[in-house]
Amino acid sequence: MTQAPVRIVFLDRATLSPETKLRQPAFAAQIVEHQQTDPDQVAARIADADVVITNKVPINAEALAAAPKLKLIAVAATGYDRIDLAACREQGVTVSNIQGYAGNTVPEHTFALLLALQRSIVPYRQSVIDGRWAEANQFCYFDYPIADLSGKVLGIVGDGALGKAVGKIAEAFGMRVLFSGYKGVEGMGPLYTPFEEVMRCSDIITLHCPLMPSTRNLISDTEFDMMERRPLLLNTARGGLVDEEALERALEGGRISGAGFDVVTTEPPGADHVMRRIAKRSNVILTPHVAWASQEAIQTLADQLIDNIEAFLNDAPQNVVS
Ligand SMILES: NC(=O)C1=CN([C@@H]2O[C@H](COP(=O)(O)OP(=O)(O)OC[C@H]3O[C@@H](n4cnc5c(N)ncnc54)[C@H](O)[C@@H]3O)[C@@H](O)[C@H]2O)C=CC1
Ligand SMILES: O=C(O)C(=O)CO
Numbered sequence: 532m533t534q535a536p537v538r539i540v541f542l543d544r545a546t547l548s549p550e551t552k553l554r555q556p557a558f559a560a561q562i563v564e565h566q567q568t569d570p571d572q573v574a575a576r577i578a579d580a581d582v583v584i585t586n587k588v589p590i591n592a593e594a595l596a597a598a599p600k601l602k603l604i605a606v607a608a609t610g611y612d613r614i615d616l617a618a619c620r621e622q623g624v625t626v627s628n629i630q631g632y633a634g635n636t637v638p639e640h641t642f643a644l645l646l647a648l649q650r651s652i653v654p655y656r657q658s659v660i661d662g663r664w665a666e667a668n669q670f671c672y673f674d675y676p677i678a679d680l681s682g683k684v685l686g687i688v689g690d691g692a693l694g695k696a697v698g699k700i701a702e703a704f705g706m707r708v709l710f711s712g713y714k715g716v717e718g719m720g721p722l723y724t725p726f727e728e729v730m731r732c733s734d735i736i737t738l739h740c741p742l743m744p745s746t747r748n749l750i751s752d753t754e755f756d757m758m759e760r761r762p763l764l765l766n767t768a769r770g771g772l773v774d775e776e777a778l779e780r781a782l783e784g785g786r787i788s789g790a791g792f793d794v795v796t797t798e799p800p801g802a803d804h805v806m807r808r809i810a811k812r813s814n815v816i817l818t819p820h821v822a823w824a825s826q827e828a829i830q831t832l833a834d835q836l837i838d839n840i841e842a843f844l845n846d847a848p849q850n851v852v853s
Contacts, residue, residue, distance in 0.1 A: 534559065535559075536559040536560050536561040537556075537558060537559065537560045537561070537581045537582060537844065538560075538561050538563070538579060538580050538581045538582070538600075539556075539560050539561070539562045539563070539580065539581065539582040539583075539584065539840065540563045540565070540576055540577055540580040540582070540583050540584070541553075541562065541563065541564045541565065541583075541584040541585075541607075542565055542568040542573065542576060542577070542583065542584065542585045542586075542588040543565070543566070543567055543568055543585060543586050543587060543588050543607075544564040544565060544566050545566040545567055546586040546587060546607065547586070547607065547829055547832070547833055548824070548826065548829055550826060551826075551829050551830055551833045552830065552833065553833050553836070553837065554833075554834065554837050556837050556840055556841055556844075557841055558841070558844055563576075563580075568585075568588045570588070570589055573588060573589070573590060573591075573594040574593060574594040574597040574598075575597075577590075577594060577597070577598045577601060578597050578598055579598075579600060580598060580600065580601055581600050581601065581602055581603070582601075582602065582603045582604075582605060582840055582843075583598075583601060583603070583604050583605070584604075584605045584606075584607055584836065584840075585604065585605075585606060585607065585613070585614075586606070586607040586608050587608070587613055587798070588613065589613040589614070589615075590604060590613065590614050590615065590619075591615045591618065592615050592617075592618035592621075595615070595618050595619065595622050595624060596622070601622070601624050602623075602624060602625065602843075603624065603625050603626075603627065603840065603843045603848075604619065604624060604625070604626045604627075605627050605836055605839050605840050605843075606626060606627065606628045606629070606852075607629065607832060607833075607836050608628065608629060608823075608832075609628055609629055609630060609632070609633065609692075610628075610741060610742065610768075610769055611626060611628045611741075611852050612741065612742040612743065612769060612771075614626055616852070616853070620853075625843060625848055625851055626851065626852050626853075627839040627840075627843065627848065627849065627850045627851055627852065628850055628852050629832045629835050629836060629839070629850065630692065630835075630850050631692050632823075632828050632831040632832045632835060633692070633693060633822070633823045633828050633832075634692055634693065634696045635696075635825065635827070635828065636822060636823055636824065636825040636827070636828040637693045637696075637697075637739075637767055637822045637823060638693060638696040638697045638699075638700055639700075639825075640767055640793060640818070640821070640822035641697050641737055641765055641767050641791075641822065642697075642700055644765055644767070644791030644792075644793070644816050644818070645680070645735060645737075645763065645765060645791060646680070647791070647816055648763050648789045648790075648791050648814065648816060649677070649678050649679075649680060649735075649763065650677045650678075651675030651676055651677055651813075651814075653813070653816060654674070654675045654813040655674070655675060658674060658675075675813070676788075680701075680704040680705070680706055681704060681705035681706065682705060682706070682707070683706050683707070683734040683735060684706070684707045684709060684732055684733045684734045684735070684760075685697075685698075685701045685706045685707065685708050685709070685733065685734070685735045685736075685737065686709045686711055686724070686729035686730070686732075686733030686735070686736045686737070686762075687701075687708060687709065687710050687711060687737055687739060688711040688726075688729070688736065688737070688738050688739065688740050688749070689711075689738060689739030689740030689741075689768065690710045690722075690723075690739075691739065691740075693739040693767075693768075694710065694737075694739035694740075697737055697739060698710070706735075709724040709728075709729050709732075709733065710722060710723050710724065711723065711724060711725075711726050711729040712724065712725050712726050712729075713726065713745075714726040714745075714746075714749060727757055730754050730757040730758055731757050731758070731759050731760075732759065732760065733758075733760065733762050734760050734762050734763070735762050735763045735764075735765065736750075736758075736762050736763070736764050736765065737764075737765040737766075737767070738750075738764075738765065738766045738767070738768045738769075738772050738773070739767070739768050740768060740772070741768070741769065742768070742769035742770075742771045742772055746771075746772055747771050747772070748771070748772075748773070748774040748777075749772045749773070750764070750772065750773045750774065750777070750778075751773075751774035751777045752774070752777045752780065752781075755777055755778075755780070755781040755786045755787065756786070758781075758786055758787060761785065761786065761787055761788045762787055762788065763787065763788055763789045763790065763791065764778070764781075764787050764789075764790045764791075765790070765791045765792070766790075766791075766792045766793065766794055767791075767792075767793040767794065767822040768794065769794050770794040770795040770796040770797070770798065771796050773792075775795065775796060775805045775806055775809070776805055778790060778805075778809060779805055779808065779809055782809065782812060782814070782815065788814060789812075789814035789815060790809070790814070790815045790816075791815075791816045792806070792815075792816070792817050792818075793817075793818045793819075793820055793821065793822040794820050794822075795817070795820075798819075798820055799819070835850075
């Protein structure tokens with residue numbers, strides 16, 4: 532008897548760049564690709580799926596209840612904060628994610644933000660375009676601050692693949708690296724510096740931990756108040772880790788010297804989203820969630836996505852998240 536092909540529904544194919552090749556899995560599969568899916572379309576689209584692929588389309592308990600055949604949600608990203616894991620567990624649905632694909636692209640993007648901010652590259656570029664250099668009565672001018680990375684303290688929150696890779700680059704720049712312990716957790720061992728101390732003594736703080744209930748608003752007014760060295764704050768991990776209203780207050784009050792963000796709480800942010808206001812400041816750079824998006828990384832992600840589905844169907848699941 533021939534088996535029915537596995538029905539794979541990809542909810543947001545457009546989140547992988549058009550050049551990305553998604554190879555045919557090594558088993559009989561029918562792949563249905565939707566370029567985009569609105570939250571209210573999810574239940575209908577996954578109703579007869581065996582496997583669902585999603586990058587950022589949320590999957591909640593209600594949608595899962597409408598998908599009795601569903602066995603695997605293959606998340607096309609590292610972060611799986613859009614998936615209701617408790618509901619998946621209850622319904623016996625396995626969830627996999629992509630691991631280790633972004634070990635160059637995200638750290639390089641993090642340092643692109645850091646170097647640009649630390650040396651005021653964007654405002655200097657704009658001032659040259661605006662004619663300021665032509666008006667200077669000498670060969671240079673000092674309108675914006677410039678500082679070296681060497682000797683600075685870099686506090687890293689999240690010691691996974693990306694936090695560690697950022698730490699390595701930082702060491703090459705001669706920075707002193709501190710890996711933060713979990714907020715509110717004591718005694719994590721000699722490799723970790725307590726969270727509060729990292730807030731207190733870092734010149735730059737960079738976030739590389741997942742968004743979960745315990746990390747939502749990890750950085751808010753209390754943490755900004757702890758920051759004695761007016762650090763730069765970098766977030767290439769997830770919107771929601773930083774309380775954005777508190778971020779605006781911290782920038783306004785000069786508690787931090789700048790911010791480099793790739794992620795916001797609502798993506799894309801609407802016209803009156805607080806990050807749209809924040810992004811206009813000369814000491815802020817906001818990029819549109821593209822830290823992961825080198826073509827090399829996206830292709831690695833796409834290959835691992837199919838590997839994950841094949842491994843699951845071969846009864847040897849990999850990259851399972853819980
Ligand atoms: N902007 C972008 O394009 C991308 C963003 N990301 C984000 O970066 C995050 C990190 O990615 P990876 O390093 O590959 O993940 P990973 O799973 O290798 O590392 C995550 C680390 O966070 C740590 N962690 C968990 N809870 C924590 C807490 N409360 N405080 C401090 N650390 C905590 C874990 O111990 C783990 O070491 C992902 O969860 C994702 O949200 C990932 C890829 C691309
Ligand atoms: O891999 C991730 O977590 C990303 O945010 C990229 O989609």
